[in-house]
Amino acid sequence: MSRVVANLIQVKERIELSALAAQREPEDIELLVVSKTFPASVVEEAMHAGQSAFGENYVQEGVDKIVQLAKLRPWLVWHFIGPLQSNKTKEVAEHFDWVQSIDRLKIAERLSIQRGEFLGLPPLQVCVQVNVSEENSKSGVTLIEAESLCDAISNLPNVVLRGLMAIPAPNSDSTMQRNAFALVRKCFASIQDKHYSDPGFQFFDTLSMGMSDDLEAAIAEGSTMVRIGTAIFGKRDKINK
Ligand SMILES: *Cc1c(COP(=O)(O)O)cnc(C)c1O
Numbered sequence: 001m002s003r004v005v006a007n008l009i010q011v012k013e014r015i016e017l018s019a020l021a022a023q024r025e026p027e028d029i030e031l032l033v034v035s036k037t038f039p040a041s042v043v044e045e046a047m048h049a050g051q052s053a054f055g056e057n058y059v060q061e062g063v064d065k066i067v068q069l070a071k072l073r074p075w076l077v078w079h080f081i082g083p084l085q086s087n088k089t090k091e092v093a094e095h096f097d098w099v100q101s102i103d104r105l106k107i108a109e110r111l112s113i114q115r116g117e118f119l120g121l122p123p124l125q126v127c128v129q130v131n132v133s134e135e136n137s138k139s140g141v142t143l144i145e146a147e148s149l150c151d152a153i154s155n156l157p158n159v160v161l162r163g164l165m166a167i168p169a170p171n172s173d174s175t176m177q178r179n180a181f182a183l184v185r186k187c188f189a190s191i192q193d194k195h196y197s198d199p200g201f202q203f204f205d206t207l208s209m210g211m212s213d214d215l216e217a218a219i220a221e222g223s224t225m226v227r228i229g230t231a232i233f234g235k236r237d238k239i240n241k
Helices: 003-021 040-048 059-068 070-075 086-095 105-117 143-153 174-194 215-220
Strands: 030-034 053-056 077-080 098-102 124-130 159-166 206-208 225-228
Touching (some): 003 040, 003 215, 059 086, 105 143, 105 159, 124 143, 174 206, 206 225, 215 225
Parallel strands (some): 030 225, 159 206
16 A cells, blocks of 8 residues: 555544544544645545545646646546736636635636636535634634624625634644634634624535644634645655744
8 A cells, every 4th residue: 555545544534533533524524635845646646545625836837737737627526726916817717616715805706707617517616714823814704704704705706705714823732723713613603603694604514624743633623624735745845834
């Protein structure tokens, strides 16, 4: 068995154990494998081991990989999870299935219009990125702003609002990890409660949080999707983050 496949099995075991510890169903937590900086060949390897959902951070790198693996496209679900600038939305709208890193309406509006131009593609599935660790102010809206951004996105035609995504600042203390994730969970639950009868929110079911070092804490706090890179493919080159 290859190292990637062995790691994939190990990560699934971590997900399962964390789910059981939280009295949740392991099937309710999806594994997104983050393949940024790694070649298309390892995506293929993970796919042959049964993995279908992959995450990419950089537009050009992601699109290159998607194109390289075009033959396998029907079996793959591609998530864009990195910072997104206006001038790159068209490529993302054309190639990806999900965008988890929406942090302003303008980006969602562009994606909706541009997705519509590619006739025959299903709507883009999107999450709003929230920023829970304020010192790390690079991307994401505040917890306060999340609801109004979700509300505006829920009215756009070619995107489906799926939920929230968060990347708390790294913390080695599991209580601190849980505290940050709990804030996102509460925000998610409050939006869900307020909009449960709103048609634009009928697919609002995704709480994307947890990475290689904190997936246990994220699952304990209700994550429905963990995004894992390092624990499957190993450390990335520093220059690539
Ligand atoms: C790189 C990245 C991940 C994966 O992080 P690991 O610590 O390698 O598991 C998850 N989410 C986002 C948004 C990322 O950029």
